[in-house]
Amino acid sequence: MPLHVLPAPAPALRSVLAALDSPAAVREARTPALRTSAGPFTAEAPLPVHVLDGAAKAGVPPRTRLAGWRFLIRCGERFIAMAEAMVTADGWAFSRFSEGPYVVSTERALRQADSLPTAYQPRLLSVPELYMLTLWLHADPAADPALGGAPVSADLLVPLAPAPPGIAAHVPRRAADLLPALTVRMPPDPLLGSPAA
Structure with a gap:
């Protein structure tokens, strides 16, 4: 069943397209793949x-906050980079370009998820404390992504490669199973002190 990919906020998309069209207008340098490719570039997915947030705090259920929108940047037949727009006090602004293993891993996870029998919102x-990124397949395809919350038990999480040691990349897991496994790997909350102290 196809994924239910929501359109990004128009100002977020415009900020990314402006950065692609006018590299001199942004402080963030283009990635090597963007510098060496002739284009044209499109922002997709x-x-x-x-x-x-809060995954390492005992007794506090984890929550999420929307930090931005990320786009895969296509040149010709393949994706070569990502671009991100972040939410600011004044609205949406271009944040950065990136490339590396998460470009290929994100594309692979989206293809994998698109073949699932259930509709999901990608x-x-x-998870900054673990240097981890997952494709979160939200069970409510029509949900507003701007709302906070946390993955619910019906959601799937697909760790992207590279994943932390002991966590298999590209293996979909129920959020109810993976989130507790991530919580025990988190460093202790510095405000609570180290268990060794």
Whole structure:
């Protein structure tokens, strides 16, 4: 069943397209692939990026916050980079270009998810403490990605490669199974002190 990919906010998309069209207008340098490719470039597969907060705090359920929208940048037949727009006090602004293994991994996970029998809304879930990024397949395809919350038990999480040691990349897991496994890997909350102290 096809994924239900929501359109990105128009100002977020415009900021990314402006950065692609006018590289001198942004402070962030283009990636090597963008510098060496002739173009034209297109911004595709818009995904809201959520950051997992509170996963390391005992007794506090994890929550997410919307941090931006990420786009895969296509040149010709392949994706060569990503571009991100972030939410600011004044609205949406271009954030950065990136490339590397997450470009290929995101494309692979989206293809994998598109073949599932259930409809999902694709999002990205970042777990900064573990240097981890997952494709978050939200079970409610019509949900507003701007709302906070956390993955629910019906959601699937697909760790992208490279994944932390002991976590298999590209293996979809129920959020109810993977989130507790991530929580025990988190560093202790510095405000609570180290268990070794």
